[in-house]
């Protein structure tokens with residue numbers, strides 16, 4: 077079958093032929109409908125070197141946000157899973173036995189150091205192929221929802237959802253402000269989730285004007301780039317600053333902007349993995365500001381994301397690519413030319 081492979085550190089992926097996988101006990105075989113191209117993949121194949129934190133040994137099939145139709149049940153899988161029906165696949169794969177994994181938060185598996193991979197598409201073969209295998213308890217039913225449009229939910233939806241849910245205590249009540257920086261795959265959906273779950277004024281920024289315009293159509297107030305960006309953000313809050321910030325880029329300038337925009341006692345969520353740093357010291361930050369990283373989310377979170385999608389509260393904008401054009405999806409993503417999320421459809425020509 078056709079697959080998009082990450083073959084060597086530092087090299088662009090290739091479209092190649094691999095054997096169709098077989099589901100192991102507890103797994104299903106999924107006929108992939110859609111596999112999203114995430115900016116993290118660029119770090120995986122372009123930036124990470126062997127031994128780096130997060131680096132996963134090639135070769136493997138890319139694609140960590142996937143949806144498709146169940147083709148076959150592996151040994152021991154409950155027949156509650158319906159062959160032929162559409163499901164979204166949770167990506168992270170932990171040990172399955174520690175306290176984090178049994179709570180569905182496999183991103184934070186306590187035995188990650190001894191796991192051979194992080195997730196489907198991250199060390200283990202992912203969804204940029206006609207078929208993939210997935211642990212059955214990672215499937216979330218999609219009903220009659222379009223699995224191609226839904227594919228980005230399993231990362232570009234789940235990651236902002238988890239960070240926003242953890243930040244809700246800071247955004248509850250009147251007169252609250254949230255800041256979203258970077259309005260691509262994750263940030264665009266992040267704005268939609270903030271609007272649906274909180275009454276906060278959502279301030280959003282991106283270097284791309286089209287990205288800002290789309291966030292405005294979702295109800296955000298936007299601020300462009302520029303020297304006085306922090307002053308303009310703070311002015312929108314009456315000078316107080318934002319109660320929660322979500323940095324969906326994670327470069328030093330965006331992290332510095334997020335931290336300089338915080339209200340006292342706010343929560344700054346670092347989501348993007350661009351590797352930026354920021355000084356933490358007594359006078360460098362507003363008092364009692366919480367600073368945290370956040371990685372993906374839990375299986376129960378993903379069920380809630382699908383509920384929001386089916387209720388029309390999350391509306392992923394997808395640019396569809398046939399399998400033959402999968403590498404073009406990555407080229408466009410690297411060039412900043414994708415609007416919303418690029419989704420590869422391995423089973424449509």
Ligand code: NAD
Nearest residue numbers: 115116258259260261262282283324347348349370371372
């Ligand atoms: P994307 O390429 O779809 O979108 C990035 C957006 O950021 C683009 O709209 C771009 O114009 C904008 N941007 C870039 N530099 C900017 C700057 N200096 N100021 C303002 N806007 C800027 O990327 P994505 O797939 O949404 O991923 C976003 C980041 O999140 C990446 O670093 C990715 O690796 C990371 N990520 C993290 C997790 C996690 O669990 N923490 C999960 C998925 C992705």
Ligand code: ZN
Nearest residue numbers: 114116140231
């Ligand atoms: Zn991702």
